[in-house]
Amino acid sequence: MKSFPLNLLDKATEDLEPEMVKLGYSGRGMNGETCVGIVATVHELVDVFVALARDEDADELTDVMRNALRSDDYGRETIWYFPGIEFIDEEPDEDLDDSDHAYEALVDAQLGVD
Numbered sequence: 456m457k458s459f460p461l462n463l464l465d466k467a468t469e470d471l472e473p474e475m476v477k478l479g480y481s482g483r484g485m486n487g488e489t490c491v492g493i494v495a496t497v498h499e500l501v502d503v504f505v506a507l508a509r510d511e512d513a514d515e516l517t518d519v520m521r522n523a524l525r526s527d528d529y530g531r532e533t534i535w536y537f538p539g540i541e542f543i544d545e546e547p548d549e550d551l552d553d554s555d556h557a558y559e560a561l562v563d564a565q566l567g568v569d
Contacts, residue, residue, distance in 0.1 A: 483527055490539065
């Protein structure tokens with residue numbers, strides 16, 4: 456699995472509603488593994504790739520996402536997903552106290568996130 460900083464995805468998808476970016480999507484044939492999925496029109500997806508292409512820090516991510524791209528019906532919409540790619544939040548949230556970090560660790564453990 457290829458890992459990239461979450462902030463690259465955040466910047467590229469900033470024009471989408473936050474609930475349209477699914478960090479734990481499991482698509483067809485993924486056997487329960489998860490990846491990022493983006494609920495979007497083709498035009499919105501193109502905008503995401505344009506934003507990535509403009510970010511010199513995202514060159515490798517752009518190529519990997521382009522090669523991994525798959526889609527599923529998502530109700531009346533389409534979800535575009537990228538198996539084999541994970542996004543890591545590299546910046547610790549300094550506003551959280553120890554109990555918040557413990558809660559995050561518990562949620563991560565339940566989701567199977569390392």
